[in-house]
Amino acid sequence: MSQKIRKKKIPSRDLLKIYKLLYDTFGPQHWWPGETPFEIMIGAILTQNTNWNNVEWAINNIKQARLLTPESLLKARKRIPLLIRPSGFYRLKAQRLIEFLEYFVENYQGRVELMAKKGVQDLRKELLSISGIGKETADSILLYALKKPIFVIDAYTRRIFSRHKLIDYNLAYDDIRLIFEKNLPRRIQLFNEYHALLVRLGKEYCKKNVPLCNTCPVHNKF
DNA sequence: TGCCAGGCCGGGT
């Protein structure tokens, strides 16, 4: 039997309460872990279903090859699979990177500031039209690279909130996203920190086959 | 050692 769908909306104060609890527990997470918006974009694609350590390894390979710019990476497209090999699914991700790079260079000259001029909803549609960029990847790019007010949902978010019976695990991505966006102040920094804190909590306490332990800082707190 | 990691796509039902 599947979990009951929560019928009442999650009150805004609950979401803020959880945020404060996480922030008080873990402190600022300084996300996204990348030095430039472009590096963040690359990382968002490479981290799909992949441990972040492997992604860092891959990004460092690109850096050491001095190819961490849209144009240079696109020109060296044949080297991409080998460079990003540690991040897994490397042939697939090489294709995805190339598709994104072509889009980025052709439409915005590979310049973040030009891309960021466009409205968030238009950008989201554009990103989602690229094969290999789904909702979480698009939203990560929008929030962390382009500083747009979009709340990123990931497996940890879904798992944490469903285990605490605040949402149905199978609720659609955008439905979960809108719960956060509608019940929180529309602030970039809040969206940034909240998602990062959820990943932090998830990594330490909410892995796939490990039930939430009673030392989880959120356990029985709301 | 098997399971997992900050998904996504395409084909089948």
Add this chain to the structure above:
DNA sequence: ACCCGGCATGGC
């Protein structure tokens, strides 16, 4: 509208 197999490496 779901459901599933495939994609791949490295850490524990």
